[in-house]
Amino acid sequence: MAFRVESRCNGCAACVAFCPVAAIGGLKKEKHNIDNKLCISCGVCGRICPHGAISDDFGIPCRHQKRSLWQKPVCFTEVCVSCGICVSACPTGALRLSGDESSKDKKRIPSLETKKCIACGFCVADCPFEALFME
């Protein structure tokens, strides 16, 4: 299963810049294509495409969203166990564990580099402890 570029694509290459696995190819101003073997179904191409030219794993066209409206992972710090599963799930390196040295429990929790987040939600999906949610 992978995302697909539809004929509406005008080759603006907005998706290319965001794909975390460089799975999208094609010449500028020409229809792009997604490499099935590389696509991890993160959906960022669908969210960023201004022409609605991307279909998801099930063939459903993705809706463009303004980037400022993309949801971001938020951590329940009390629930988080600092296991870092979310960090390794993140395809862009937007999450890392960091902590406050002055805190009593010296715990490290995931912190988000907003610029890098593509709102794929893999971190939330993979966290076994339901310590993350998208907001």
Next chain:
Amino acid sequence: MRRRGYAGKVLFVNLSNGSYHEEVIADEIYERYLSGIGLAAKILYERIPPHADPLGPENILGFVSGILTGSGAVFSGRWMVVGKSPLTGGWGDANAGGDFAPAIKRCGYDAIFFTGTSSHPVYLHIANNGSIALRDASEYWGKDAVEAEDALKATHSSRAGVAVIGTAGENASLISGICNDRGRIAARSGLGAVMGSKKLKALVLEGAYRIAVHNHEGIKEISRSVNRYVAFQPPLFSGKYAALLGSFMRLNPLQMAMDGMVYKMLLKRWGTSSMNQMSIEMGDSPVKNWAGSNEDLDLKQSSVYDPDVILQREKLKYHCNSCPLGCGGICSMPNHFQETHKPEYESIMALGGLCMNKDMESIFYLNEMLNRAGMDTISAGATVAFAIECFENGLLTKEQTDGLVLQWGNTGAVVALIQKMIKREGFGDLLADGVAVASKRIGEMANSYAITAGKQELPMHDGRNDPGFNLHYSVEAAPGKHTIGAQLYYEMFQLHRVVPDLPKVTPLSLYRKGQKYIASREKAQMAAACSSFMNVVNSAGLCLFGTFIGVHRVPVFKMLNEVTGWHNSPKEYLQIGARLQTLKQMFNVKHGIEPLSLRVHSRAEGIPPLGGGANKGRGADMGKMMADYWREFAWDTATGKPTLDSLVLHGLASYLEDYREELEKA
């Protein structure tokens, strides 16, 4: 193809000509050998020729992840490095945590194997789109492991998984390992030297591939269930009382079967250093190159190792990937380094009690220096202890030691010597390859002080306190390792709860201490079960400390089934573990290793017995224990070599012809 839990392919990189190729591994192979160390055992047995020089192009160096790694299973963040060990000459493996294990699988591979030797320093880079390149590493060669990791991440991406050798690996020190995450190290078996000999400085893995899991919700539910046990943490006593508990355990004629939850609580509170003083007191930690005892390092003297003192330096907790326990810590080290990993028990005792070094500041410093150099702290500490004993007994003179006065407890000399070993400078060069090589260079008299098993320096668990350690030091294909089995481990694993044929041990039950030293069929069953189980654990990529909590609380076998969709019973998994144990032993036979030669040094066995302290007069009949153990696998009880019949028994009949030839040659 189902491909659940594993990527289903491995990468081979030929460093001699810079080429690489992928190999698709059939599902049946995973079903028979699992992934991780199991898959590696199969590939290395088949492809490394018997005459291969461990530091030559024919050796294969493998970086492997486990089936559970990246699946959402807790405790599944261990990666393993495998190859023919230049230290022992036989099977070599080492294991580390941190964040590198999922990085291997995120590149779409279960393992990456290197063959050949590069003519110049290189590193492997796998980009986020899976593109593979061997890049010039000249600018990183000569940097320590932390500097090189930082520089490589700055060049590529901060999210990259990086495994790297330090200068010890570059200098082909036979006691060097491979580092990741700024100071975690797969230290044993000398595999850093193999990487150095191949001129491979590092692996930089940036892949973002996702591993499919058979029952994602199922594995998450198990992780939540396990975390309930991990999170249970009642208030504990102080470090001083932990030491007194060790004294009580020494004086008590009865032994209590350990419940892994107790150890879990200690780990969560202090990390492995929780055991420092307690181990000295109860006789678990060797002192003074295995010739001393708690009497040489009484409670007052050993208070420098008090875990509370170490904890004061901890700035933040450190967890390996997917670990809810977090036994590690990031510590401050003013005047030297901005931060350092909290030293582990093994490092503290090897650089401390074994050398009678009672300066914790120097242990912090040496731990960081050795991690940066990529040199095994256990082997380095053991080698210094060996050198001190040689010096004290007149086998070495001040002229030979570059003026160093190697006396017990001389912190300055210990620090200076390890710095020399790291740089292979002067007398340090003589010691940089470990105890066995140094002993050979010094002369036959030094053998009495060369405390090894199969040429590998022993870890900091005394087999005179728990003969199970001595047995595993002596019978494992990679000898002298403490991470496989012991009577203590068997008590904590609680395997009999899921495999009823195995001997039952009730947690917290009391038994006479003398029972530990009786060689019996039951002990052999327990040891064989530990070996088989740990092969499964190391194929799954799990952490030993997680499994200590017990298989009834951390359901290893159920986790494997949930991730892969298999329906194996625990007994069937242990049968696979026994197959892997046999295959690793066959590897050793193929490479000319006599299993009898791996037997632990007589002093560590209790020959002659200690005259005082916790292990006074203690020792077990190791010869009988080894033969009993081999019988459990249906191997030859006189030689320890797998028999042709045992190959059939363990489902390795396809190797009969090949192995028959190797046996005849041997």
